[in-house]
Amino acid sequence: MESKHTESKNMEHNNSKISIKGLRKSFGHLEVLKGMDVEVSEGEVVCLIGPSGSGKSTFLRCLNALETITAGRVIVDGYDLTDKKININKARENIGMVFQHFNLFSNLNVIQNIMLAPVELKKLTKEEARARGMELLAMVGLAEKAQVYPSKLSGGQKQRVAIARALAMNPDIMLFDEPTSALDPEMVGEVLEVMKGLARDGMTMVVVTHEMGFAREVASRVIFMDEGVIVEEGTPQEVLLHPTQPRTIDFLNKVL
Amino acid sequence: MSFFGLIRENGVFLLGAMGKTLELTLLSLIFAAFIGLFFGLLNVSKNRICNTIANIYIDCIRGVPLIVLAFFVYFGIPMATGIRLDALTAGIISLSMNAGAYMAEIVRAGIQSIDKGQMEAARSLGLPYGKAMCKVVLPQAIRVMIPSIINQFIITLKDTSILSVIGFPELVKAGQIVIARNFETFKMWAIIAIMYLIVITTLSKTARALERKISYGK
Numbered sequence: 001m002e003s004k005h006t007e008s009k010n011m012e013h014n015n016s017k018i019s020i021k022g023l024r025k026s027f028g029h030l031e032v033l034k035g036m037d038v039e040v041s042e043g044e045v046v047c048l049i050g051p052s053g054s055g056k057s058t059f060l061r062c063l064n065a066l067e068t069i070t071a072g073r074v075i076v077d078g079y080d081l082t083d084k085k086i087n088i089n090k091a092r093e094n095i096g097m098v099f100q101h102f103n104l105f106s107n108l109n110v111i112q113n114i115m116l117a118p119v120e121l122k123k124l125t126k127e128e129a130r131a132r133g134m135e136l137l138a139m140v141g142l143a144e145k146a147q148v149y150p151s152k153l154s155g156g157q158k159q160r161v162a163i164a165r166a167l168a169m170n171p172d173i174m175l176f177d178e179p180t181s182a183l184d185p186e187m188v189g190e191v192l193e194v195m196k197g198l199a200r201d202g203m204t205m206v207v208v209t210h211e212m213g214f215a216r217e218v219a220s221r222v223i224f225m226d227e228g229v230i231v232e233e234g235t236p237q238e239v240l241l242h243p244t245q246p247r248t249i250d251f252l253n254k255v256l
Numbered sequence: 257m258s259f260f261g262l263i264r265e266n267g268v269f270l271l272g273a274m275g276k277t278l279e280l281t282l283l284s285l286i287f288a289a290f291i292g293l294f295f296g297l298l299n300v301s302k303n304r305i306c307n308t309i310a311n312i313y314i315d316c317i318r319g320v321p322l323i324v325l326a327f328f329v330y331f332g333i334p335m336a337t338g339i340r341l342d343a344l345t346a347g348i349i350s351l352s353m354n355a356g357a358y359m360a361e362i363v364r365a366g367i368q369s370i371d372k373g374q375m376e377a378a379r380s381l382g383l384p385y386g387k388a389m390c391k392v393v394l395p396q397a398i399r400v401m402i403p404s405i406i407n408q409f410i411i412t413l414k415d416t417s418i419l420s421v422i423g424f425p426e427l428v429k430a431g432q433i434v435i436a437r438n439f440e441t442f443k444m445w446a447i448i449a450i451m452y453l454i455v456i457t458t459l460s461k462t463a464r465a466l467e468r469k470i471s472y473g474k
């Protein structure tokens with residue numbers, strides 16, 4: 001572990017997990033992302049903050065091609081998502097995504113939710129997938145819920161299952177789109193704990209969030225965006241405690 | 257002759273014809289399900305050409321009365337191709353094509369009623385569109401579609417009576433045959449109406465019960 005850590009430090013420059021240059025995205029005539037450049041290296045946790053409607057979700061969805069990219073270059077985990085010839089499904093296997101509204105498969109129970117992709121994509125046999133699924137459920141503290149259907153879970157439990165489901169594909173990168181925004185306040189903590197654990201284990205993460213406490217504690221970098229552009233970025237210290245841009249200051253005053 | 261006398265005399269024959277009616281309905285609906293699934297999936301796909309093909313089919317079928325379609329299949333096609341179809345085959349083809357167009361709309365509505373997040377979550381895991389559709393979206397959509405499918409079954413069941421015009425021995429044709437023999441026009445049509453009524457009411461009650469059960473499950 002120790003040697004791997006130093007190695008990754010030394011290789012930081014060619015260890016870019018996500019490389020985005022001049023990303024633009026329009027819906028019809030509405031330009032939502034107006035040229036964004038972002039680099040994320042292995043093991044980094046990047047928190048993306050910004051007012052509602054500023055394009056955070058759209059940005060995140062461009063990182064696994066849930067949105068088509070209008071212009072620019074997006075390379076994630078070595079896959080050039082702007083290249084029409086790549087196998088987008090292969091690329092997505094390495095990019096986990098957690099949604100604001102969980103999106104658990106309501107026709108499947110918890111363990112089936114987790115096993116579906118690894119089994120269907122022949123990453124694991126059924127038995128292996130079940131064992132891995134139980135392991136992940138234990139990790140998120142929900143081993144006893146394996147046979148339960150999503151409709152019977154609380155929001156916090158749903159989101160923890162959703163994280164386990166994404167991890168079952170052993171992704172290199174995890175994307176989170178406001179994972180705690182739809183939760184009752186008392187359930188936010190349990191989800192953030194799981195995410196902190198992932199960060200500690202060295203997962204590369206891009207997290208859209210309004211949880212400033214989480215950003216301060218876990219983020220290697222915070223990006224503040226507004227109206228489709230990056231306004232300010234830096235360490236949590238810099239952006240959250242000593243912002244320099246008026247728009248950042250204004251936003252932080254509103255949310256804190 | 258009394259009602260009961262007529263029933264005693266023709267009951268077996270009429271029940272047989274009802275059986276034929278149900279058989280024709282069921283077979284047609286099974287084919288219609290495949291047709292509907294095919295065109296319904298074309299309709300929800302992102303490909304414009306697929307959408308257009310589905311819409312052309314649906315519009316054409318819905319724009320032609322079933323009786324014209326049945327005449328076309330039973331009399332028209334043999335004339336043009338020399339292939340003779342028996343009344344059952346022609347009946348099944350006409351009804352399947354007709355019900356298929358409505359089933360396509362049921363499939364489309366069913367799929368569109370499922371939250372987009374389900375498909376997106378499946379795709380985000382790396383599942384291809386087809387797998388995501390089969391394993392996640394369709395199983396949920398079919399649950400939603402069940403009452404509409406039973407409804408379509410009822411409509412198709414009623415539509416089988418139209419096939420009496422091509423001589424298929426379903427219930428209406430059977431009634432005509434019996435009446436030609438005994439001239440009990442009033443009582444015979446009443447008996448036949450009641451037979452339809454019993455079957456259709458049972459089906460629609462089932463549909464409503466299922467509908468309630470499904471909405472509780474949510």
Ligand SMILES: Nc1ncnc2c1ncn2[C@@H]1O[C@H](COP(=O)(O)OP(=O)(O)O)[C@@H](O)[C@H]1O
Pocket residue numbers: 027030032050051052053054055056057058059
């Ligand atoms: N599928 C879409 N079609 C049209 N406009 C969209 C679509 N998705 C998002 N938008 C628009 O893009 C803008 C940014 O949305 P979004 O990325 O969801 O912002 P955020 O996540 O920061 O709140 C909004 O104005 C929104 O209305």
Ligand SMILES: [Mg+2]
Pocket residue numbers: 056057058178
């Ligand atoms: Mg958003």
